[in-house]
Amino acid sequence: MAPVQPRLAASVLLLRDSPAGLQTWLLRRVPKMAFAPGMSVFPGGGVDPADSGGASSGLEAVIAGRFGVPDEQAGLLLRAAIRELAEETGLELPPASLQPWARWVTPEVEPRRYDTFFFVAGLDASWQPAAVTGEASHADWILVSQALDEYRQGERPMLPPTVRNLMDVASFDSLDELLAAVPARPIRPIMPVLRELADGSRVADLGDGSVLPLPAGFITASGKRLP
Numbered sequence: 001m002a003p004v005q006p007r008l009a010a011s012v013l014l015l016r017d018s019p020a021g022l023q024t025w026l027l028r029r030v031p032k033m034a035f036a037p038g039m040s041v042f043p044g045g046g047v048d049p050a051d052s053g054g055a056s057s058g059l060e061a062v063i064a065g066r067f068g069v070p071d072e073q074a075g076l077l078l079r080a081a082i083r084e085l086a087e088e089t090g091l092e093l094p095p096a097s098l099q100p101w102a103r104w105v106t107p108e109v110e111p112r113r114y115d116t117f118f119f120v121a122g123l124d125a126s127w128q129p130a131a132v133t134g135e136a137s138h139a140d141w142i143l144v145s146q147a148l149d150e151y152r153q154g155e156r157p158m159l160p161p162t163v164r165n166l167m168d169v170a171s172f173d174s175l176d177e178l179l180a181a182v183p184a185r186p187i188r189p190i191m192p193v194l195r196e197l198a199d200g201s202r203v204a205d206l207g208d209g210s211v212l213p214l215p216a217g218f219i220t221a222s223g224k225r226l227p
Contacts, residue, residue, distance in 0.1 A: 006105055006113035008073070010081035011044025013101060013165060014089070016123045017175045020143055024169065025129050026162075027088065027139040039215070040147065040158050042165070043088040043129075044081065046114065051079040057095040065186055066100035067117055077117045085121075089129035089139075097121045099182045102168070104161040105191040107204075115189075118165060120182060122175045144170050157215035160192050161214040164212065 014025040050204040057078060064074035078095055084089055085091045098119040106113035111195045123129075131139035144166050150156035158166075172178035192204035194214070 003108035003122055004111050004113050006115040008047040008076065008080075009045060009114040009116040010047065010077045010084060011042045011116055011118050012081050012085055012098060013042050013118060013120045013169065014085075014091075014118060014123055014129060015140070015175055015178065018141075018143065020145075021170065022144045022169060022175060022178070023145065023212045024144050024166065025089065025139065026142055026147060027131075038157055041160070041162055042118070042155050043085050044116070044118075045084045045088075047076050047080045048083065051076050051083060054079045059095055063100055066183075067103060068187070069117075078119075081117075081119050085129075086214065087124055089131075091127060091129050093127070099179070101182065101185070102161070103187055103189045105189050107192050107194050109194055118161070119121065120169075120178070122179055134160060154215075160206065160212045160214070161190075164190075164206065 016023050025043065027037065028040050054075065056075065058120060059078065060071040060074045063078055064071045067074060067077070069077075078098060081098055082093060082095060085093060098121050100117070101120040102117070102118040103116070105115050131141075147158075148163070148166050148170060151158050151166075169178065172181070175178060191205055192206055192212075194202065194204055195211075196202050203211040204214055205211050
């Protein structure tokens with residue numbers, strides 16, 4: 001059977017400085033969600049018909065060039081990211097505050113697939129997100145280093161895109177340093193290959209020589225065993 005065509009989606013890494021290091025806004029999805037139940041994720045979601053036909057922000061060509069997509073698709077993704085932020089955090093950020101960061105595609109083994117384009121947005125004290133979405137059981141700021149520590153200890157389930165994006169963010173000491181590096185950051189689509197090891201553990205092979213452990217409770221949406 002041919003793989004399911006992935007749905008376009010947009011997600012945003014909200015970041016801010018703190019005395020202890022960079023913080024990000026993470027939501028823990030409610031356990032009954034069809035996709036990534038119980039996982040900690042960044043705000044975001046699938047492109048919606050409401051995202052079509054909006055006014056041009058003047059940023060489409062730049063975003064298209066960074067993501068490697070047509071201008072029209074870049075506009076869709078930017079409007080989806082802004083809409084999802086408003087729906088999930090109450091923030092109404094200006095389009096220019098969102099910068100392209102990464103692109104991840106759900107593995108072909110999954111019947112529910114997304115082609116997700118990640119943006120970053122730096123916030124100061126004048127912008128305060130809120131836990132306003134019913135899709136999350138909890139949402140708050142957390143140190144990037146703490147989120148990764150909790151993931152490694154098995155206390156915070158996260159899927160590979162969230163983990164790898166946090167690892168990339170953790171390599172920067174400040175928001176200014178990260179934002180200055182964004183324009184030169186290479187963006188290539190990453191589609192992990194899911195594997196089950198001899199000991200029964202599951203990993204995501206990212207195709208660059210690195211693998212990430214999958215959460216202990218992870219199962220594919222189809223219920224199939226991993227190759």
